[in-house]
Amino acid sequence: MSFASLGLSDEIVRAVTERGYTVPTPIQMQAIPAVMSGGDLLAGAQTGTGKTAGFVLPILHRLSDPNVKGPSSGRPPIRALILIPTRELAAQVEESVRDYGKHLKLNSMTMIGGVNINPQITKLRGRVDILVATPGRLLDHVQQKTVDLSHVEILVLDEADRMLDMGFIRDIKKILALLPKHRQNLLFSATFSDEIKALADGLLNKPAMIEVARRNATADNVAHKVYPVDRDKKRALLSHLIKEHNWSQVLVFTRTKHGANQLAEHLIKGGIPALAIHGNKSQSARTRALSEFKDGSLRVLVATDIAARGIDVVDLPHVVNFELPNVPEDYVHRIGRTGRAGASGEAVSLVCVDEYKLLADIERLLKRELPEEVVPGFEPDRNAKPEPIQNGRGSTPGGRGQPRGRSSAPRSPSQGRGAAPTREANGNVATPRTPPLHRSGGRHR
Structure with a gap:
């Protein structure tokens, strides 16, 4: 099984190969086709299984599809929102978006707290196709009316279990209320608690379900x-x-x-x-x-x-x-x-x-x-x-x-x-x- 056989574009496969990857991990083999189909996804995977590429690659593919047309007038909108619990993880995920999308005409940015908000405001005035954000700073921008989420096509909740554990559930609900009702939702979690199941039930519409590791399991190696x-x-x-x-x-x-x-x-x-x-x-x-x-x-x-x-x-x-x-x-x-x-x-x-x-x-x-x-x-x-x-x-x-x-x-x-x-x-x-x-x-x- 190769990345090309999953149906990804030549530009994306080239970027993946340049990163030194040739064979998809189990979560990637299952998640990439599921995301490319356009349906919702509930995925359980331990950290370190390659789940970031499991959603980044198909998102890049979908957003770069020339057959999918965005708004014909006005500033290009934010089309994908990836919510992340921490600053470090957000920076890492956005780096993956840039690396895998290096041969595509898509722009991304990181929106995190702990840094000056003004450079983020400036960047939002330009083109941002994919936004990787922590919930708190995203709501800061919402309050200042510097971000528009009304055209988001794909929502990712990464490390959803940690997001709930850190008390972000209210922030997440506020953000969900700002998004279009018709969108693709992807939820990734290392563990499946009752709270995660409740969140998934309210968020996902007939999702494909993937679990590549035993619940609350540790890596065998x-x-x-x-x-x-x-x-x-x-x-x-x-x-x-x-x-x-x-x-x-x-x-x-x-x-x-x-x-x-x-x-x-x-x-x-x-x-x-x-x-x-x-x-x-x-x-x-x-x-x-x-x-x-x-x-x-x-x-x-x-x-x-x-x-x-x-x-x-x-x-x-x-x-x-x-x-x-x-x-x-x-x-x-x-x-x-x-x-x-x-x-x-x-x-x-x-x-x-x-x-x-x-x-x-x-x-x-x-x-x-x-x-x-x-x-x-x-x-x-x-x-x-x-x-x-x-x-x-x-x-x-x-x-x-x-x-x-x-x-x-x-x-x-x-x-x-x-x-x-x-x-x-x-x-x-x-x-x-x-x-x-x-x-x-x-x-x-």
């Missing part, structure tokens, strides 16, 4: 490893692992912006080039850090979950969960940065006593037990007492992103599989799990 360690030794262990194994291009996740800053400073003091990327950083600083990480001059990039959306590094070898996410689905999103498009990768998690319950939730979601290894010199204290996890998205009772009925409070190392359920800090009753070092077979290689 990613090796998982859990390192049990005391919370106050995590930084030292991370430095040790990076130096001992000579890791390069390591993406490290923390729960908080402050934690990302502190960890980056610790690594730098230890002689490991590192930078933090999060929402408090300026857009120019985030762009610079990401660029240095991609070209390999920056060894470690420390990121929060939201800031990491859109990080796409070819053959990224290592993703480290310095702190486990409070929401188990975020584990899937995090490690989806590695093991992309057939490449192998390693997902490492540093787990302290506070996080045993979080680890159990992740393993329950993945339906597998993650292998463990204790590093000599970093053996965890079996008598350590857990402390509540106060910071991070969804960690407080009723916090946004916290699954209903699930607690993120830690488990005591003394509570084995047969221990009685206990009431946790937020009032939920949790069934104990066996912490690392106490699991079946006593695995602590």
Whole structure:
């Protein structure tokens, strides 16, 4: 199967070939014909499967079709709107639009926050066929009446699950109300929650459905490893692992912006080039850090979950969960940065006593037990007492992103599989799990 056999124009196939791609991925093989047919699409695909090209290529094909005529008078309208949850991902997607459309007479632009709005207003006065935007900044333009969405033919909601998770549902509904009723709708999501299904039901009209990965699954070519360690030794262990194994291009996740800053400073003091990327950083600083990480001059990039959306590094070898996410689905999103498009990768998690319950939730979601290894010199204290996890998205009772009925409070190392359920800090009753070092077979290689 080749890109040409999917019916794409010669100009698009030439651009794809120049990027070094010859064989479509599974999501591309299914999505491209579905989008080119003009119908709605609901697609489930893990990050790294090539889904961006799965909608960009057929959109370019449709908009460049000489048999499809746009308005005959006035300024050429915006014909395709691609909504993206984060700035970095928006920039990446628009770059793909430009690269794949380099031989076409189509113009695109990125519309994101964190930068001066005036250059965007100026660009909107010219021709923009494809607009890649984050919801908040798009609504800023709507309020200033600098953008016209009344001729949009194709709408894409990319990373829809993350869009809802970040609280964009109201913004999305406002934007939908500004679009023509008759249009093509494409919804892409790594996971299918009940909220995503509800959104799809209200948005899509008899959609084709594609799911190239198991629901909430991780890539098969990613090796998982859990390192049990005391919370106050995590930084030292991370430095040790990076130096001992000579890791390069390591993406490290923390729960908080402050934690990302502190960890980056610790690594730098230890002689490991590192930078933090999060929402408090300026857009120019985030762009610079990401660029240095991609070209390999920056060894470690420390990121929060939201800031990491859109990080796409070819053959990224290592993703480290310095702190486990409070929401188990975020584990899937995090490690989806590695093991992309057939490449192998390693997902490492540093787990302290506070996080045993979080680890159990992740393993329950993945339906597998993650292998463990204790590093000599970093053996965890079996008598350590857990402390509540106060910071991070969804960690407080009723916090946004916290699954209903699930607690993120830690488990005591003394509570084995047969221990009685206990009431946790937020009032939920949790069934104990066996912490690392106490699991079946006593695995602590």
